[in-house]
Amino acid sequence: xxxxxxxxxxxxxxxxxxxxxxxxxxxxxxxxxxxxxxxxxxxxxxxxxxxxxxxxxxxxxxxxxxxxxxxxxxxxxxxxxxxxxxxxxxxxxxxxxxxxxxxxxxxxxxxxxxxxxxxxxxxxxxxxxxxxxxxxxxxxxxxxxx
Amino acid sequence: xxxxxxxxxxxxxxxxxxxxxxxxxxxxxxxxxxxxxxxxxxxxxxxxxxxxxxxxxxxxxxxxxxxxxxxxxxxxxxxxxxxxxxxxxxxxxxxxxxxxxxxxxxxxxxxxxxxxxxxxxxxxxxxxxxxxxxxxxxxxxxxxxxxxxxxxxxxxxxxxxxxxxxxxxxxxxxxxxxxxxxxxxxxxxxxxxxxxxxxxxxxxxxxxxxxxxxxxxxxxxxxxxxxxxxxxxxxxxxxxxxxxxxxxxxxxxxxxxxxxxxxxxxxxxxxxxxxxxxxxxxxxxxxxxxxxxxxxxxxxxxxxxxxxxxxxxxxxxxxxxxxxxxxxxxxxxxxxxxxxxxxxxxxxxxxxxxxxxxxxxxxxxxxxxxxxxxxxxxxxxxxxxxxxxxxxxxxxxxxxxxxxxxxxxxxxxxxxxxxxxxxxxxxxxxxxxxxxxxxxxxxxxxxxxxxxxxxxxxxxxxxxxxxxxxxxxxxxxxxxxxxxxxxxxxxxxxxxxxxxxxxxxxxxxxxxxxxxxxxxxxxxxxxxxxx
Numbered sequence: 001x002x003x004x005x006x007x008x009x010x011x012x013x014x015x016x017x018x019x020x021x022x023x024x025x026x027x028x029x030x031x032x033x034x035x036x037x038x039x040x041x042x043x044x045x046x047x048x049x050x051x052x053x054x055x056x057x058x059x060x061x062x063x064x065x066x067x068x069x070x071x072x073x074x075x076x077x078x079x080x081x082x083x084x085x086x087x088x089x090x091x092x093x094x095x096x097x098x099x100x101x102x103x104x105x106x107x108x109x110x111x112x113x114x115x116x117x118x119x120x121x122x123x124x125x126x127x128x129x130x131x132x133x134x135x136x137x138x139x140x141x142x143x144x145x146x
Numbered sequence: 147x148x149x150x151x152x153x154x155x156x157x158x159x160x161x162x163x164x165x166x167x168x169x170x171x172x173x174x175x176x177x178x179x180x181x182x183x184x185x186x187x188x189x190x191x192x193x194x195x196x197x198x199x200x201x202x203x204x205x206x207x208x209x210x211x212x213x214x215x216x217x218x219x220x221x222x223x224x225x226x227x228x229x230x231x232x233x234x235x236x237x238x239x240x241x242x243x244x245x246x247x248x249x250x251x252x253x254x255x256x257x258x259x260x261x262x263x264x265x266x267x268x269x270x271x272x273x274x275x276x277x278x279x280x281x282x283x284x285x286x287x288x289x290x291x292x293x294x295x296x297x298x299x300x301x302x303x304x305x306x307x308x309x310x311x312x313x314x315x316x317x318x319x320x321x322x323x324x325x326x327x328x329x330x331x332x333x334x335x336x337x338x339x340x341x342x343x344x345x346x347x348x349x350x351x352x353x354x355x356x357x358x359x360x361x362x363x364x365x366x367x368x369x370x371x372x373x374x375x376x377x378x379x380x381x382x383x384x385x386x387x388x389x390x391x392x393x394x395x396x397x398x399x400x401x402x403x404x405x406x407x408x409x410x411x412x413x414x415x416x417x418x419x420x421x422x423x424x425x426x427x428x429x430x431x432x433x434x435x436x437x438x439x440x441x442x443x444x445x446x447x448x449x450x451x452x453x454x455x456x457x458x459x460x461x462x463x464x465x466x467x468x469x470x471x472x473x474x475x476x477x478x479x480x481x482x483x484x485x486x487x488x489x490x491x492x493x494x495x496x497x498x499x500x501x502x503x504x505x506x507x508x509x510x511x512x513x514x515x516x517x518x519x520x521x522x523x524x525x526x527x528x529x530x531x532x533x534x535x536x537x538x539x540x541x542x543x544x545x546x547x548x549x550x551x552x553x554x555x556x557x558x559x560x561x562x563x564x565x566x567x568x569x570x571x572x573x574x575x576x577x578x579x580x581x582x583x584x585x586x587x588x589x590x591x592x593x594x595x596x597x598x599x600x601x602x603x604x605x606x607x608x609x610x611x612x613x614x615x616x617x618x619x620x621x622x623x624x625x626x627x628x629x630x631x632x633x634x635x636x637x638x639x640x641x642x643x644x645x646x647x648x649x650x651x652x653x654x655x656x657x658x659x660x661x662x663x664x665x666x667x668x669x670x671x672x673x674x675x676x677x
Contacts, residue, residue: 040562043565048561068443069444078435081430100473
């Protein structure tokens, strides 16, 4: 019975419609720097200390902000929910939790580095396949491991 | 205290990560040294910091009163002077305001402040700032009770004291801040007096106050009460027939809502998801939106009044700490910290039942849970079996990033925010009415465009118009005294000179007296006069 249930849940996860990530990669991150830095500096007072301005509004900071936006897009719960269904999302969270608790560093690194694939303009399908695999593994672990 | 690692399943005990080990670490001991001798000084310093961050430039930043603040404060002023609201109702339990029927405690807490400091921006925001400081204190007390660790409690208080999310809503008058403070005080009282019926009475007392402060409480209070009942059912059910008393108290607090049931639903109907085509899908999507990492750590709420532009609702340095904290709590066997997990999962429900999402104001229900999890994360690192230099390096990196985040926040809030978001705060009205106040006597009539919405309330507030004079002559908010408010065009009804206030793009008499600019240096209003 458990096995049949697992097959059904896995089928739902596999057959869930493919959802694209928002366009966000190294190019968009670089493109965002000039307008953002101009807008931010334009707001500051003329008499503001230059070093302070440079410390708060700089290319590195804006690039990191754009990078984190792209990075977080992959871990957006709405995206994951649509991509994996609610059971798949639960499975993914459980798989991540088990990976951390059991010190499976290779798996933790795989999850952490996953968002770099679309950021460096590699095929998004890799992200989707890895997420679905992890979600099914999580469901498997949840159902069969004690 | 004996370590309970032996209770772990064999596989986990072999390969356990230090965080899971934290779950079984004996906590409850006060660290030795300076902190131990000066525990109350640290708390006082944190409260002083909370006070400073909430009161510095309180009347000037946010740059202007929004119309809800103006409405609440004018009604408070009216109650103070006449005992009636702007519509002439004696001591109402619901304030009609702009037709959204705000609850009683959105107005009454402002009355003493206006009585002492007068009708001005500082006085309007003072109660909210005070509630903010109280919130920091009770975050400390609740964390201390739930986690039984003073270091964690102090860190939680510190993080909430500097939290951009909490600072945003403690620095302007909004009843959501009152609601969440009442909730926090109620929960703290309950956990401290859990074994006595007094705890439950205090819980429902403060939850009742929360119910009468903010519309969102009509969802949040029942959800939290249901969760509390399930979570602590053994303890609660043992009170048996004594439960009648808290039930009666709660019922008494529900009476204002029940008695005005139709009116109290208006706000919910206007923003609720029931009007959406697919309400369930909208709910799920809205629920998950509030856990979006971009919302929490990168972009924040897009509504200008709810967040500063350029950062999230929480600091970036808190992200790894929160993850560690959640894992640590999941791994714990103790019951009370699990309450935080339930809170975290339920907190998005009130906000998800409305649109748009994510919504930092309606999701104020999350506070202070995120920060408590972050402090558990800090404690997890502190107690991890790692080399001293490794821990020192981790804390140094987190500290440097945290300091940078905090300085950036202060810069964005005090330098950028008043300019970037001036329009969201309906900037321009104060300058308009400051001019009008000086020249009022020179004109027979003063006509103001209502294009930007509810100018009458700003007129009443900034002119300090006597509520006793206003009420008998008000007529659908279209005018009072020599003031008239018009839509697309104005036609003169009173002979003689008239002062006209229009948006800069709207047709106006050729004789321009003053141009009104907002703090972001955009032209907003033209003040002109008829010949």
